[in-house]
Amino acid sequence: MAFEVTKTEALDGGEVRDFVALLKPRVMSLVVFTAVVGMLAAPGGIHPVLGVVALLAIAVGAGASGALNMWYDADIDAVMRRTSARPIPAGRIQPAEALGFGLTLAGISVMVLGLAANWLAAGLLAFTIFFYAVIYTAWLKRWTAQNIVIGGAAGAFPPVIGWAAVTGDVSLAPVLMFLVIFTWTPPHFWALALFARDDYARAGIPMMPNVAGDASTRRQIFAYALLLAPVGLAPYLFGFAGPAYGIAAALLGAEFVRRAFVLLRRGDAERHRAAKALFGFSIVYLFALFAVLLGEALLRPWGWA
Structure with missing residues (x-):
C-alpha cells in the first residue's frame, strides 16, 4: 500500500497519510464504486449535491470500518508480513487515536447520510459498520474458518445503501x-x-x-x-x-x-x-x-x- 513505511521509519506522531492509510483506501474504492452503481441504477433520482454528499458519507463510513478494523487487529497485523508496516503496529499511530478516529468518522458518516438522503440508508450504513467492526473483525475472523463467508455481507451492502439513498427502500x-x-x-x-x-x-x-x-x-x-x-x-x-x-x-x-x-x-x-x-x-x-x-x-x- 502506498501509505505504508517500514518500522524503522516510524514517526513520533501520525501524519495525514497514516490516518488516510487507516481508511483502507483500496477497499474504500470498491465500496464507493459499487455504491455509485447502486445509486445510478436506482429508479428516480437524487439532487446531484445531495448525491455527492451521500456518496462521501458512504465512503467515510467505509473508512471508519477500516480504522476500527485496524485498531482491533493491531496485534495480528504486527505478526503478519503483509500488514506489519500498517500505522498502528509500526508505531506511527497509537491505538487510542485510531479508535477515536474510527468512532468519530462512523458517527459523522451515519448522521450525514441520514440528513442528506434518508434514515433507511443511514441505518444500513450503521449496521454495515457494526457488522464489519464487531461481528466480523472482533468475532468471526478469529473464531471460525467460515469468517469470510458470513463476514462478506459487510462488503456486499454498499450497492444496497446506494440504492436506498435514492429510493428510500430496498x-x-x-x-x-x-x-x-x-x-x-x-x-x-x-x-x-x-x-x-x-x-x-x-x-x-x-x-x-x-x-x-x-x-x-x-x-x-x-x-x-x-x-x-x-x-x-x-x-x-x-x-x-x-x-x-x-x-x-x-x-x-x-x-x-x-x-x-x-x-x-x-x-x-x-x-x-x-x-x-x-x-x-x-x-x-x-x-x-x-x-x-x-x-x-x-x-x-x-x-x-
Whole structure:
C-alpha cells in the first residue's frame, strides 16, 4: 500500500497519510464504486449535491470500518508480513487515536447520510459498520474458518445503501447486487489465503486453508465458482440488467469457473501461481460486472440499454 513505511521509519506522531492509510483506501474504492452503481441504477433520482454528499458519507463510513478494523487487529497485523508496516503496529499511530478516529468518522458518516438522503440508508450504513467492526473483525475472523463467508455481507451492502439513498427502500435489484458480491467474496479471499497461508498461520487466523487444508479449500472455491456463475447472471435473468450485462456475466462467469477448475486440478508445485491468477481475475470479474451495470444505468435514459 502506498501509505505504508517500514518500522524503522516510524514517526513520533501520525501524519495525514497514516490516518488516510487507516481508511483502507483500496477497499474504500470498491465500496464507493459499487455504491455509485447502486445509486445510478436506482429508479428516480437524487439532487446531484445531495448525491455527492451521500456518496462521501458512504465512503467515510467505509473508512471508519477500516480504522476500527485496524485498531482491533493491531496485534495480528504486527505478526503478519503483509500488514506489519500498517500505522498502528509500526508505531506511527497509537491505538487510542485510531479508535477515536474510527468512532468519530462512523458517527459523522451515519448522521450525514441520514440528513442528506434518508434514515433507511443511514441505518444500513450503521449496521454495515457494526457488522464489519464487531461481528466480523472482533468475532468471526478469529473464531471460525467460515469468517469470510458470513463476514462478506459487510462488503456486499454498499450497492444496497446506494440504492436506498435514492429510493428510500430496498427492492429485488439491490438484493441481487448484494448476492453477487456476497457469493464472490469467499472464492476471492480463499484464493488469497492459499498463497498467504503462512502469514495467516503466524497470526493464528483460522482461514480455510489453515483449518481444512489446501485441497478442501480448492474444492470449495470451485463449488462457489459454480454458484457464482448463475448468481452473477441473476440481474439479467430477473430483468434488472440488459443484454450487455447478460453477455458479460456469462463470459466472466465461465472464465471464473475455468480458472477455479485449473486451481482445483493443479498440483502442489503450481497451486500458488493458479491461486494468484484466480485472485487477480476475481477483482477484474467484480469490477467488470459492476462497470457494465453502471454503463447500462448511464445509457438507459437515452434508450441505449
